[in-house]
Amino acid sequence: MIKNVLLVDDDRAMLLALQEGFARYSDSFSVLLAGDGIEALEYLKRQPVSLVVTDLKMPRVDGFELLATIMANFPDIPVIIITGYSTPEMERLARKGGAVSFVAKPFLIENLARQIVSMLRQEADGGTLHNVSSGMFLQLIEMEQKTCTIRxxxxxxxxxxxxxxxxxxxxxxxxxERQGEIAAYEIFGWDDVSLAIQNDCTVRQNRINKELSSLLIEGARRSDELEAQRAARHGGAARPGSGSSPDDTLTGVRLKIECTLGTRCGLEDVIRDERWMGRVHSISQSGERLKLGKLSLAYIDQGDSCDYLLLPADHAVVAVNPKCPRDKLLQLLGE
Known part of the structure; x- marks a missing residue:
């Protein structure tokens, strides 16, 4: 994945010189150019940026103001300050404001490029994963009490x-531009993702204050609505098959179980098996004839390595092994 580096300077000649000098690193990062802080903030709102390199003295919004705004709204993005007016006090203020590096002009473009590449590598110092379901992975992060930033x-x-x-x-x-809980719901509704783990986190204030399991379940519930919103933003249709498909229902059942009882709860599989549903229909009819009410949940104890729970409303069959906490599972799925 090619990462974007945003260069901010009101000196157009400097921007073009940096762009030309960084061309040899195009396999590591691409360059975005902004003439001042306001233009830079528009870039940050519109597209992902992995690192910002900014001059200090600029019209409208200077480097210090830009640094403060980035630290408040985009805290995961590192900022390198470059300036032709370097003083020890200015460097102290820049680092206190959150800058990761302070570079005095004149400088060698090659040295700055190496520094950028080194910082970009830290984005994924904990590894990268492709084509994964984020839910189960994020539960492991919670279980291991890990401190990290995940892109x-x-x-x-x-x-x-x-x-x-x-x-x-x-x-x-x-x-x-979306932050906090609403952004979490959107991310948790994504089906197929690539992710990079950075073994550090600059954010300390908790803006969410909710259990991860409840966020994952709500994200799965909202996934269809949020996907339609994404399609509208991108001027296209939602992916084929989106909506309340059978696979979505089965995934929702699995998420509900694993988010509440954990990934090692004894769950073997969640499937759709019409042979079982035929039996459920017969049992349900018998219950209605006897005025016992509608069948909402059935537990089949087979006495071997695998038992089954039947969920008529979801047309789902849940296979569990003997390690499964049966009472908790029945209570959860019967809610």
């Missing part, structure tokens, strides 16, 4: 998002 890209429309974990707790999320 995700969904495959349908190419949207990108960021999740911030501190000691296994989801503190914040970001997708474009």
């Amino acid at each position: 995700l890209e969904e495959k349908t429309f190419g949207e990108k998002g960021v999740l911030f974990f501190v000691e296994g707790e989801l503190c914040d999320a970001r997708v474009g």
Whole structure:
């Protein structure tokens, strides 16, 4: 994945010189050019940026103002300050404001390029994964009480998002201009993602304050609505087969179980088997004739390595092994 580096300077000649000098690193990062802080902020709102390199003295919004805005609204994006008016006090203020590096002019473009490449590598120092379901992976982050920043890209429309974990707790999320809980729901509704893990998190304030399991379930519930919104933003149709498909229903059942009882709860599979549904229909009819009410849940104890729960409303069959906490599962699925 080629990463975007945003260069900000009111000196057009400097921007073009940096762009030309960085051309040899095009396999590592691409360059975006902004003439001042306002233009830079518009870039940050519209598309993903992995790193910002900015001059200090600029019209309208200067480098210090830009740095403060980035730290407040895009805290995962590192900022390198470059300036021709370097003083120890100015460097101290820049680093106190959140800059990761301070470069005095004149400088060698090659040295700055190496510094950029080194910082970009830190984005994925914890590894990368492709074509994964984010739900189960994120539960492992919670279980291991990991502190990290996770960058995700969904495959349908190419949207990108960021999740911030501190000691296994989801503190914040970001997708474009959307932040916090609403951004988390959108990310958790993505089906097929690539993700990169950075073993660090600059965010400390918790803007979400909700259990990860409840966020995952709600994200799955909202996935159809949010996908339609993404399609509208990108001027296209939602992916074929989106909507309340049988596979979506089965995925929702699996998520509900694993988010509440954990990934090691003894769940073997969630399937659709019409042979079982035929039996359910017969049992349900018998119950109605006897005025016992409608069948909502059935547990089949086979006495061997696998038992089954039948969910008539979802047309789902849940296969579990003997390790499964049966009472908790019955209570959960009977709600």
